[in-house]
Amino acid sequence: MDEDILKEMQKYGRFLEERGLNLSSHSGNMSIRRGDRLYIKRRGAMMGDLKEEDIVETGVEEDDSGVIIASTEVGVHRAIYKKTSSLAVVHAHTPYAISLSLVRDEIVPIDDEGKYHLKRVPVLDVEESIGSDEVEKRLPPVLQNYPAAIVKGHGTFARGENLEEAYNWTTVVESICQVIYLVENLGGDTRREVDW
Numbered sequence: 215m216d217e218d219i220l221k222e223m224q225k226y227g228r229f230l231e232e233r234g235l236n237l238s239s240h241s242g243n244m245s246i247r248r249g250d251r252l253y254i255k256r257r258g259a260m261m262g263d264l265k266e267e268d269i270v271e272t273g274v275e276e277d278d279s280g281v282i283i284a285s286t287e288v289g290v291h292r293a294i295y296k297k298t299s300s301l302a303v304v305h306a307h308t309p310y311a312i313s314l315s316l317v318r319d320e321i322v323p324i325d326d327e328g329k330y331h332l333k334r335v336p337v338l339d340v341e342e343s344i345g346s347d348e349v350e351k352r353l354p355p356v357l358q359n360y361p362a363a364i365v366k367g368h369g370t371f372a373r374g375e376n377l378e379e380a381y382n383w384t385t386v387v388e389s390i391c392q393v394i395y396l397v398e399n400l401g402g403d404t405r406r407e408v409d410w
């Protein structure tokens with residue numbers, strides 16, 4: 215594995231942890247695509263303190279290598295790479311996005327920066343949200359049209375050309391949800407139609 219893959223994963227894993235973007239310490243995951251190879255966080259590895267042995271190499275196509283210890287979401291990551299041109303994916307258990315997704319069917323930004331970046335944030339409502347075939351099937355088509363989406367009650371999935379971009383979309387979605395939460399708690403009107 216290239217040294218830069220490890221460094222990137224460590225850097226954004228630490229950022230996710232330090233910014234409170236990933237609820238429990240060993241949850242969430244990230245991956246990088248290089249050609250037909252996929253580098254993904256090991257199942258149960260600590261997001262904020264990733265070591266070399268915490269990054270698992272496997273194939274973008276079905277490939278048994280590394281899969282047993284790879285993240286539970288490896289199937290979802292593969293499906294995203296097959297259906298989009300992404301080269302990196304970040305999945306985080308973002309507290310505000312998770313909370314808001316439990317009470318809204320879709321999220322429309324109300325703050326100016328959020329509106330500038332995204333017209334809406336799709337919320338995917340599925341029966342089984344963790345490591346599920348349903349998410350594998352239904353999430354990638356959504357990510358063909360949006361850089362990030364929330365799996366209801368579970369967390370964000372964001373894609374990009376590199377981890378920085380996928381991380382950035384994660385922060386954009388979480389910020390949008392945080393502002394809605396704060397404004398709602400101040401008694402403000404946070405319900406918006408999508409302004410196409």
Ligand SMILES: [Zn+2]
Pocket residue numbers: 241242305306307344368369
């Ligand atoms: Zn998860």
